Amino acid sequence: MDYLDNPIDFNNPRIASVFDEVSYWASHFAHLIFQHLELRPNLNVLDIGCGTGVPLFELAHIHGSTCQFTGVDIWQEALDRAALKLDVYGLTNVTLLKIDGNTLPFPDAHFDLIVSNLGVNNFDNPEAMLTQCARIAKRDARLVITTNIVGHMREFYEIYRQVLTDFGKPEYLERLAANEEHRSTRESLTRRLENADFRISKVIEDSFTLRYLDGRAFLHHWFIRLGFIDQWRKVVDKDDERAVFADLETRLNEYAQRHGELKLTVPMLYVEGIRAV
Numbered sequence: 719m720d721y722l723d724n725p726i727d728f729n730n731p732r733i734a735s736v737f738d739e740v741s742y743w744a745s746h747f748a749h750l751i752f753q754h755l756e757l758r759p760n761l762n763v764l765d766i767g768c769g770t771g772v773p774l775f776e777l778a779h780i781h782g783s784t785c786q787f788t789g790v791d792i793w794q795e796a797l798d799r800a801a802l803k804l805d806v807y808g809l810t811n812v813t814l815l816k817i818d819g820n821t822l823p824f825p826d827a828h829f830d831l832i833v834s835n836l837g838v839n840n841f842d843n844p845e846a847m848l849t850q851c852a853r854i855a856k857r858d859a860r861l862v863i864t865t866n867i868v869g870h871m872r873e874f875y876e877i878y879r880q881v882l883t884d885f886g887k888p889e890y891l892e893r894l895a896a897n898e899e900h901r902s903t904r905e906s907l908t909r910r911l912e913n914a915d916f917r918i919s920k921v922i923e924d925s926f927t928l929r930y931l932d933g934r935a936f937l938h939h940w941f942i943r944l945g946f947i948d949q950w951r952k953v954v955d956k957d958d959e960r961a962v963f964a965d966l967e968t969r970l971n972e973y974a975q976r977h978g979e980l981k982l983t984v985p986m987l988y989v990e991g992i993r994a995v
């Protein structure tokens with residue numbers, strides 16, 4: 719179980735250097751934006767939590783030179799990688815800034831379009847950030863958020879729940895439920911935007927499937943280790959984690975054997991709001 723012994727550290731520069739591979743995950747969500755966002759000229763656009771440049775660079779390419787783009791993130795190594803890509807692409811209408819989305823130090827009514835792919839909604843204090851978004855959005859500006867929602871990897875959660883039920887510590891089941899339910903729903907996310915004075919103009923629900931040969935492959939996938947293992951291990955106390963994860967891996971393997979593979983459903987949401995006042 720080396721995935722428990724060697725957690726992946728975002729501050730390790732080697733992680734940012736290969737972060738593009740994550741776009742296999744992120745690209746499903748970014749694809750929703752590329753499919754459903756109406757294209758317009760002369761926009762001033764902000765991408766919050768742009769990471770290594772998703773969807774920032776594609777949007778800049780798609781819209782062309784009449785539009786200006788700013789990407790912000792707090793992750794320096796990812797911004798360094800984005801800067802390298804920006805240099806290689808030779809785009810002159812994109813600026814990268816190391817800025818915490820909680821502060822967004824831009825003038826009032828500054829942007830025509832604000833996007834965030836797997837971003838704002840998953841940050842600490844999204845309400846405060848959305849209030850900032852409303853402040854820096856021009857009247858009638860669009861805010862576009864994509865995210866995974868409740869129901870995310872439900873097949874995995876069902877098996878984890880069985881493992882914890884048999885383990886016999888009810889507090890673990892409560893923690894797992896809290897982890898599963900912390901994600902937004904269509905209702906909670908649209909309400910959040912409305913509360914920040916954005917009128918909902920478009921909502922798209924979709925899903926995709928992650929596929930693994932077995933549970934072992936799944937738990938060792940570097941992106942699962944980077945993005946998810948940490949929250950799943952917090953469900954159990956340290957002393958129990960090896961026993962729980964050994965059982966979990968066994969049951970995921972058994973499930974995969976019964977079904978031919980381990981398939982995990984990832985429901986996605988694209989929500990677009992218009993700055994109402």
Ligand SMILES: C[S@@+](CC[C@H](N)C(=O)[O-])C[C@H]1O[C@@H](n2cnc3c(N)ncnc32)[C@H](O)[C@@H]1O
Pocket residue numbers: 740741744748766767768769770771772773790791792793796817818819820834835836837841842
């Ligand atoms: C799941 S990643 C998505 C990155 C990128 N949008 C993509 O689709 O590949 C979330 C990003 O949000 C950034 N982030 C987290 N908290 C933030 C904050 N308070 N302000 C700005 N960016 C933040 C992370 O550093 C990370 O790059």
